[in-house]
Amino acid sequence: MILGSFSFFESVAIFSVLGIAFIGLAYALILRGQVLSAEVGDDQMRKIWEGIHQGAETYLDRQWKSIRLLIGFLVFVLFASAWIVNPSQEAIDQFGGMARLAIALGRAGAFLMGATFSSLVGRWGMRMAIQGNLRVAAAAKKNDYAKALKIAYRSGTITGMLTDGLGLFGGTLIFILFGKAAPDALLGFGFGGTLLALFMRVGGGIYTKAADVGADLVGKVEKNIPEDDPRNPAVVADLVGDNVGDCAGMAADIFESYEVTIVSALILGLALWHLTGDLKWIVFPLLVRGIGVLSSVIGTYFVSGEGKKQNPMASINRGFYTSAAISIFGFGLIAIIYMHEWRAFASTLAGIVLAIVIDKLTEYFTDYDKPPVASIARSTKTGAATTILSGIAVGLESSVWAILAIVLTILAAVGIYWGQPTAFILYGIAMTGIGMLTLTGNNVAMDSYGPIVDNASGIGEMAKFPQAAQTILAKLDATGNTTKAITKGVAIGSAVIAAVSLFGAFITDVQKINPHALASGIRISEPIVFVGLLIGGAIPFLFSSLLIKAVSRTASAIVNEVRRQFRELDLMKPGSKPDYAKPVAICTAAAQKELLPIGAIAVLVPIVIGLLLKEESLGAFLAGVILSGQLLAVFMANAGGAWDNAKKYIEVGNYGGKGSDAHKASVVGDTVGDPLKDTAGPALNPMIKVMNLISVIIAPIIVSLKSSPFVFVFIALLLGVIAWAILQGKKETVDMDFGP
């Protein structure tokens, strides 16, 4: 145990952090009780809701079945990998003769813990969201705006607190158990979390957009019936999609970001401990996280619908700024009384500022009061083509400013630790990552709030609520669109920050095995290293292409099924009953099929690059993945968000309003944006981190491996699997059913 090296104060502090993790989880449990005790509404509502509930649970069960073999296999591989490379000196210091076994258990166990936590945050969060949306609808039906808002936000807060609590608990526990030898286990923890998040994002993203696009193409476009109309057989699948994509997928993704930032901060903190002999570098990020969780607990509790004006955004923001103020005050206090150093505090603050700047940038480029969306809305007047072009221009530009914000933050960290060894600079960058995700509790609460009110509004429409109730739900829903956009920007930004700081871990890990490797760092001026950069840059393009195709493929299957039902069951006739279960089953099966190829590419490509081109090219490969991944992800998220809001701008009555030619053009923009912003874009975030972590994990193995026929056979095998995966993803759209 590491704790012997700590002062009394430090030991108390670390156990307090563990305690705060439990406070967060307990808070989630209390909120759960509050939400569940609320009224659930009448039978009609519950019947609709039961379909959503069942569909979502079934989906996650099936997903788990699809990936459990892979997870089991990886647990085995990680366990066995401890015998390929000799244990590090730190592990021997810590565990003596048991070092190898301890590493094996740590790596495999932490991986499993990361995967399980990520999966649990997604599943429990989604479950609470589904419980919440029924009760929000019930409260709205009684015209109780304040209660509806409160339930919606608190249901979301449960997910936020699960993220905070499990993330903080896992990292701290590993650190207490493994001490100096923690990096191995921490990397496993991060890898497990991100891999699960990747599956949740990919599966959920395909599900939600295929159902959405499929339902709209037949319902809104061909049959001219409104969204969420109960006659549309895909309407339940669409609502299920909101839950598995926007709730479960998003929650797992943010959990993973939360994890990876603490993993990199702890690894770099350990490096500084070696350098300075001072433990405070490790304790500081844990304390910062602890304070962040406490301030989220307090801030989120203040959000309620009381007060004169019915302005949900103002209530939510009040909670956010309360948390932010408490956090910053707390960090400053620790810097003074414990760190005796302003730099770590300043880097954390830079991260908080970055999160706010990214929020504002996202808002500027996607909010419908701002010039970019206005320019897209104006271009709808000349048709769909100009609408698409102006959206592309807006998206491309937004990624430039987002990357500039990240650049300035990294430069700030460099400036703050100016003149210190590189290890300090990397630590500073890792702390900006911690700062960015300080208010994860609030962010996730805000984000989950979106699909909860969206579903509640859907239930209201399907159960034909009175107008007043529907107005309350519409008001809550409009805010949901804004809150959802913000979290994506922060998540992808944190990927870049975490990746930059993990470069340090990458090099250190390699040099533990071979002190001469990477002596000059990662030099893209070497052609073979530059090649790694080029391949890495292409990966996000490949991923996005495969995901867009997967959505199109699945959406075509839904369109066929919905058209068949309209034709065979004569659904436009009053009294006819659509078969909601069939589209749900199609989406569930189709999304599963895409998981393994995508997962195989994410895990195997870095391994092949490392084995073929060696560790330095692998480092450059990562840089390429990060660069083009960040640019594409922000482009897709913001272009999609901007098109969505341009459509909303027209729907409130501008340029001819609903039904006009301008509106039709804006619908094209929105439909193009959907898979970009909700499937391909969000999946790039965990993809970047999966590749990053697997590279750091395998780098020591690559360095110690001698080339042998066995290695070449192995590479050939992996290349075969990758080729299979790409061919799976390239399969063409199913043939469309154009009826008899």
Add this chain to the structure above:
Amino acid sequence: MILGSFSFFESVAIFSVLGIAFIGLAYALILRGQVLSAEVGDDQMRKIWEGIHQGAETYLDRQWKSIRLLIGFLVFVLFASAWIVNPSQEAIDQFGGMARLAIALGRAGAFLMGATFSSLVGRWGMRMAIQGNLRVAAAAKKNDYAKALKIAYRSGTITGMLTDGLGLFGGTLIFILFGKAAPDALLGFGFGGTLLALFMRVGGGIYTKAADVGADLVGKVEKNIPEDDPRNPAVVADLVGDNVGDCAGMAADIFESYEVTIVSALILGLALWHLTGDLKWIVFPLLVRGIGVLSSVIGTYFVSGEGKKQNPMASINRGFYTSAAISIFGFGLIAIIYMHEWRAFASTLAGIVLAIVIDKLTEYFTDYDKPPVASIARSTKTGAATTILSGIAVGLESSVWAILAIVLTILAAVGIYWGQPTAFILYGIAMTGIGMLTLTGNNVAMDSYGPIVDNASGIGEMAKFPQAAQTILAKLDATGNTTKAITKGVAIGSAVIAAVSLFGAFITDVQKINPHALASGIRISEPIVFVGLLIGGAIPFLFSSLLIKAVSRTASAIVNEVRRQFRELDLMKPGSKPDYAKPVAICTAAAQKELLPIGAIAVLVPIVIGLLLKEESLGAFLAGVILSGQLLAVFMANAGGAWDNAKKYIEVGNYGGKGSDAHKASVVGDTVGDPLKDTAGPALNPMIKVMNLISVIIAPIIVSLKSSPFVFVFIALLLGVIAWAILQGKKETVDMDFGP
């Protein structure tokens, strides 16, 4: 003079290369005579043609006026820059006390020569294309297919031979004059050529697509009249655009690629001379280029329309493969009798293979017989949104394979020179660039052929040719679409190859001033260097966004003008006369306005990055520009090409043919693709190279500069200009005229 160091054979060889350059130019002159002696058709045709001719000439005159001050200023700066840094040892060896003056004259003079040549190739090439298109139309009117094809291809070949001749002449001359000290002048030569090409691509690209989109939006969409209908006031502007964009812009761009590859090969050849004492490394690329020009002369002359079948593509390909066979045979011969070395030959061959692979990839992703375009065409059945999405997926995927082809070529060069010092590997990579552009004469001929037959077909339609004549023109035109797509892929691929090999020059240049600088290469594992990579990656996104906006802005102005004319001049009434000159004037003025901001960003951003973050970050910045530039450029070119051909696929009668809903969706795809494939995508190629060359030129200055208040004021000034340029580019679309 360097020639004293050469053997007799080598001296003869080098002057023979100079002679071949003149043979190429003489061949161009002969072809010019042949084309001009052909019949020019009747008065009606000539009147239409006169408008195109005038508009295009006026545009280039105005463009030259817009940029001549900047060119003059840069000539001055380059001249003066010789006094900032001490002359290199090579320059002192070569010119003694006159070294500084020689460098100043070389740099500034070569820059001016590069800019002038690039501009001349564009202007003369375009002029011959315009002369050609009238005569092609006249031949078609007489139902003479063979003559029409021959004139079209030979008019294009003139541009090809100008590119070859002037490119070979310039590089060889500089080398003869400056010898060991040539790199400085060669960089100036490359910079001048690329900067002019950037202006031609940007100005021409905005012009051609604004006119095209503007003409179509009112003519085809609102008034339901065919493309090239003489009642459309923007029809002449549209035809002028084809010439200034697809002829002049393209020719200048390929000329610049041709130049930059020889510049990097000569610079790296000089480095090997230092290393081995052997001059053959410099002579070889010149000989390869000479043989390439000769084989293009022979191969292109064999292209004619004689023979039983009227298949233009087969005739053109026969010429291409004749040239390729002669080249490869010649290279092999030189390798045996002169080089006594297989490696340089093998790398050149790898380049030829890469050019063919990129051709095939482009064909696969954009040809309408192949699965990707078929999948886009199929998705038109579910509307514009799915059409756009499948095009985006196709474009994203195509960029992955293109980069993989480049990666394999670089790896081939690394493998060929395995075990040799890095300087040899870089030389090998530079030789693959030379190989890629060996058949530039044929490529440019094929590419120019496109707009020539397009214009001829336009003239035929406006002058109401009989059906048989129009059929001949349509057949020629269909081939033009394929040949145009191919050149773009090769041009952008060569940018990456040239850039990778120029990394070597970048480091050598810096170390001449400070031997300790960049001792470890360019390490992206350093945060401040990684920041350079991130900023570089964002630049192509910024560029593309600004260019798409510029097209939209100009197209809106054209739409307003065309609507005004239709309304005020009552153009749908027989006998009314549209004012063709006004849209031409609008496009001319608007395209000019965009040149300076775009040029300022391309030239100044690398300087600011270098001054602020120093040489290592500047190197990473370049890598970022290259990576995301290549990915975006191929994405845009191929997505655009695929949408274009999906529309053509439907127009020949599939999925309901012209006028169906599927066709309308395909028109949206085509319109979105237009500015991507003809404005933003092609402009990225010279942009990458401008940034590359300016970085290599300023790197020695940056290394020798001490930080002083003056430097900071200078940086602030440059940042101000860049901010102004971005704001210019961000300006919103003009308000649309929706009539009274």
